[in-house]
Amino acid sequence: KNQVEQSPQSLIILEGKNCTLQCNYTVSPFSNLRWYKQDTGRGPVSLTIMTFSENTKSNGRYTATLDADTKQSSLHITASQLSDSASYICVVTPDNYGQNFVFGPGTRLSVLP
Amino acid sequence: DVKVTQSSRYLVKRTGEKVFLECVQDMDHENMFWYRQDPGLGLRLIYFSYDVKMKEKGDIPEGYSVSREKKERFSLILESASTNQTSMYLCASSLLTSGMYEQYFGPGTRLTVT
Numbered sequence: 001k002n003q004v005e006q007s008p009q010s011l012i013i014l015e016g017k018n019c020t021l022q023c024n025y026t027v028s029p030f031s032n033l034r035w036y037k038q039d040t041g042r043g044p045v046s047l048t049i050m051t052f053s054e055n056t057k058s059n060g061r062y063t064a065t066l067d068a069d070t071k072q073s074s075l076h077i078t079a080s081q082l083s084d085s086a087s088y089i090c091v092v093t094p095d096n097y098g099q100n101f102v103f104g105p106g107t108r109l110s111v112l113p
Numbered sequence: 114d115v116k117v118t119q120s121s122r123y124l125v126k127r128t129g130e131k132v133f134l135e136c137v138q139d140m141d142h143e144n145m146f147w148y149r150q151d152p153g154l155g156l157r158l159i160y161f162s163y164d165v166k167m168k169e170k171g172d173i174p175e176g177y178s179v180s181r182e183k184k185e186r187f188s189l190i191l192e193s194a195s196t197n198q199t200s201m202y203l204c205a206s207s208l209l210t211s212g213m214y215e216q217y218f219g220p221g222t223r224l225t226v227t
Contacts, residue, residue: 004155032213043117043203043218044156051213089155099144099207099214103155 002027004092004104012110017080021107023073023090035064035075036089038106044089047075080111116140117219119204125225132191134222136204144207145187146216147171147179149200156203162187194226 004025013019025033032051036044048057048064050073057064061078077084090104120135138145144163148156148171158171160179168179176198180188187206191198204219 009153041122042220043205045218046215049213049215093213099146099161099216101156101158101216103157105153105155 002092002094002102004090004102006088006090006104006107008107009105010108010110012112013080015080015082015111015113019077019080019109021075021077021088021090021109023075023104025071025073025090025092025102025104027071027092027094027102029094030068030071031093031095033064033066033073034091034093034101035062035073036091038087038089040086047088077109082111082113085109085111117204117206117217119202119219119222121222122220123223123225125227126191126194127227128195130191130194130226132194132224132226134189134191134202134204134224136187136189136219137185138187138206138217139185140206140208140217141184142206142208142217143184144214145181146205146207147177147187147189148203148205149173150203150221151200159189194224196226198224199226200224 007022035047038044050066052068063076066073087106089106117138146161147159162181178190202222205216207214207216
């Protein structure tokens with residue numbers, strides 16, 4: 001069964017600190033992996049997309065890594081800001097040109113002043 | 114910017130009522146989706162549509178139906194609302210970009226069925 005797991009479920013950090021969120025998947029075959037940010041009361045917004053041939057992708061202070069061999073991805077946030085408080089969702093697509101998105105449950109990040 | 118709008122941010126309905134959730138996108142996307150989002154679970158696909166008047170069942174279609182009479186509008190219908198349909202409902206539309214589909218989400222409708 002195609003599944004995406006994320007850890008931790010929730011995380012609290014102080015403003016300015018770095019953090020890393022984890023994603024493990026059992027989706028097969030694998031086409032691409034995305035990280036979304038979902039602010040409270042809003043829909044998810046795409047942060048990064050990586051294909052199986054990419055092992056890192058950055059978007060400002062967000063850096064995603066992918067190890068297709070171990071089926072693991074991480075999202076590293078550098079110098080966190082209060083506006084980073086959100087849920088971060090890992091999404092895996094098993095087929096190219098497909099829209100069969102398999103969503104993880106998300107990690108809830110709280111950044112405190 | 115792509116804009117996906119949903120008719121209500123919050124909705125409270127009674128058990129047995131017929132409920133309509135409306136979604137509109139302004140970018141002429143052919144594909145539209147309805148998901149529900151529950152705590153501790155990933156988004157789950159209810160229905161999707163590849164074109165006007167076309168619909169496909171997702172992973173959890175039971176208790177729901179959809180309508181797509183115009184390209185920009187995709188409606189989710191709860192024929193007889195039940196308490197287990199209390200959830201956040203997210204609409205999305207998608208566009209093929211650089212060989213991959215990108216989904217754009219609306220803000221969500223938080224539905225409470227009492």
